[in-house]
Structure formats: structure tokens, C-alpha cells
């Protein structure tokens with residue numbers, strides 16, 4: 001494992017603790033189980049790499065990502 005990976009992993013673990021402390025332990029558990037934290041359904045398949053990347057950040061499934069980004073007018077990466 002290289003340094004970059006270690007830093008990324010540590011940041012993820014920290015966020016996880018913050019999430020759990022903030023009362024999102026159920027959501028964290030769902031992401032761990034491969035389920036969408038928003039709708040409780042299995043995530044994927046994803047339509048493109050962008051969606052897969054977003055899943056890596058928020059853990060949300062394609063359907064929930066669609067709903068989120070459809071409602072954000074002018075949002076662009």
C-alpha cells in the first residue's frame with residue numbers, strides 16, 4: 001500500500017467516526033453492507049464512471065444520485 005492510499009483510508013475512517021458520532025451509524029452500516037444509505041436498496045449498476053465516483057463519496061445508488069442531481073440545476077463537475 002502506498003502513502004496516498006493510506007492517507008485516503010485514514011480520511012475515510014475519520015469520516016466514518018464522525019458519521020457515527022453524528023447519529024448516522026445506520027447509514028454507515030448500510031454502506032458497509034453494499035446498500036444505498038438513502039433508499040436502503042442495493043447500489044448499482046452505475047451508468048458511468050462519474051456515478052461510480054459519486055458512489056465512492058456518498059455511497060448512494062444510481063437512482064438516488066439521479067434524483068439528487070436532477071434537482072440541482074446548473075450543477076456541473
Ligand SMILES: [Zn+2]
Pocket residue numbers: 036037038039040041060061062063064065
Ligand atoms: Zn438509493
